[in-house]
Amino acid sequence: MTGNGYFQLALYLITLIGLAWPLGLYMARVYKDEIPGFMRWLKPVENLVYRLTGVKPGDDMPWTRYAFAMLAFNLIGFLAVYLLQRFQVWLPLNPEGLGAVTPDSAFNTAVSFATNTNWQGYGGETTMAYLTQMLGLNVQNFVSAATGMAVLVALMRAFTRREAGGVGNFWVDMVRSTLYILLPLSLILSLALVSQGVVQSFSAYEKAALVQPYAQAETTVTEQVIAVGPAASQIAIKQLGTNGGGFFNVNSAHPLENPTPLSNFLELLAILLIPAALCFTFGRFVGDMRQGGAILAAMTVVFTALLAVCVWAEQSGNPLFDRLGLATGASEMQAGGNMEGKETRFGVVNSALWATATTAASNGSVNSMHDSFTPIGGMVPMWLIQLGEVIYGGVGSGLYGMIVFALIGVFIAGLMIGRTPEYLGKKIEAFEVKMAAVAILIPPLVVLVGTALAVGLDVGRAGIFNPGAHGFSEVLYALSSAGNNNGSAFGGLSANTPFYNTLLGMAMLLSRYWLMIPVLGIAGSLAAKKIVPAGSGTLPTHTPLFVLLLVVTVLLVGALTFVPALALGPVVEQLQMLGVK
């Protein structure tokens, strides 16, 4: 790796934190209804939305009602996306005349976008009409992100309330997330992306005459069809909302989705921006910025360490290439390393950075093919997903997941020092710990049982593309991705089959809502409690010691659960690779 590589990584992290800080404070004001002056012109729009929908913004919802509203909204969203796909052939804005999506694929995709997973069993440019992309997928990109943010806001609010019956109003939290945060940021980002060459048009696919006609089999290919579409508006929110569903099949590796190093840098920032910023929002909400800072520090420590491993593995490359006598060293003239499945403009450093960021967040967009990564390079994104999408994580979902880990952390510490655990002035008792355990254990259960099922059945093994241990990794990655709402893939797996569409669809549903419901339960229970002043026996939760406790809790749960499965996939493959030399 060249000096420039280190510089690019450092520049990314510094810019990210630098932007997240003010954004986080802005978001805190939005959620507390202290909208800053420069955005107050949107207030009439917000009020109009409430009038049109008959929502009373002052309605304080108990956690159960909050959960029901969230579920009802997601259910309707799922149905809309499903029906749009099934009927797109008869609807307008379909210049390529793409047919109705099959029922199993439409189910999978509708679940995928409603749950903020954005797993893609289909190829965008060959499957989805412009109308489906806009009214179905793009709308869910916004509102599924806003749903995650709303659930987090309910939890943050619960820490500030004393003996309260409600946790806030789901509709208000969702509307504000979309109007004041997601929409303005998306507008700015999408225009920046267009300036770099991301397409945004409604015309039919373009045709170009090839410079050199290409002979294949009996025919000569003289023409190139170039898929276009309203992509920029969708890509902006897909990154900002940690959705990750690409407009085109190869997602952000596509030159019309991510054409330049600058577009890549901006999209990378957008992937982690809101999840990182929410840590600052949290600090402001609970009235102690150090609390958010401690959580952000824990996330950043894990991220940086795993990023280093991924970059190192991909830059070390594939010993096969060295054996064949290729030039693989990094220099100013070439990226070198493992370039299979990577784009020239991104090289190794930006591909590995993206793979780490997109799986640390529950984004799941890709700018390189994870299936072609080296065993260790590919294990990093897979394990980041398996940690539960809490290293920054999804918008909202990352931080509420991390707060759940913090509750487990103070609980473990409480056991060690023999005191009732507290977090931010709230006593953590049996109900909260039980709910936290449910939230932490459901996703791994879904991943491991699902993987066992898929590799145990012929219909599951039939989808595997690469032979040997790598084939097992493809299945494990798919279930990890669906079971933690990430959405990226080892793309060789043929997952657009009734079996995988159903299995992965169920995995996405279980892990999304069986995290959200327990979290809302915790919020309801915390809101109803008194706030006790910190005493001499209170474990401070803003110190480096707590950061360490949190990191160890996350890594320990992730390691204990997944080391056996990872041993069968990437670890075996790495050992085989050492033998290649």
Next chain:
Amino acid sequence: MLNELKPALLMLAVFTVITGGVYPLVVTGIAQGGFPHQANGTLIEHDGKVVGSELIGQPYTDPKYFWGRPSATGPVPYNAGASSGSNLGPLNPALEEAVKARIEALKAADPSQTAPIPVDLVTASASGLDPEISPAAAAWQAPRIARLRGLPLESVRGLVEKHTQDRQFGVLGEARVNVLQLNLALDAERQKSR
């Protein structure tokens, strides 16, 4: 839950209009007004005919042209209507076979070039549409192009340099050479000399 179904339905309707209708249309309007070239695919036109996009690579088999990254799209390489990577794992025997075949093809096109081949020239890109190769991959091919086109090596190298983009702002991404633009420039050079 039933009480929440009505606001849920209405909320989705309202946000479908805002985020699914107004937002993409506003972006399209500004994009088509402010950046029409980029918004429509950064197409290159010659005599009113579209000959490609600056951002989308094309396949070459003729040794007179610079070759781009290998492409794994189907049924033909560089199919910009169905992007795809190879998804070959690092130990898949098919990867080794494919890379070996590409090495042989490159060596057959220029037996006199004995320097190690840059790795990006024999590994498939992620999109199958990568418009660029590394400066090292262009330099490796330059002697072949010069010989087959009867051009001085220096002028081919000059063209490569002209179509080399440094890291953006000198910092971001990697240096790279746009293959389609370079090949178009080579063809223009030939017409000039006639």
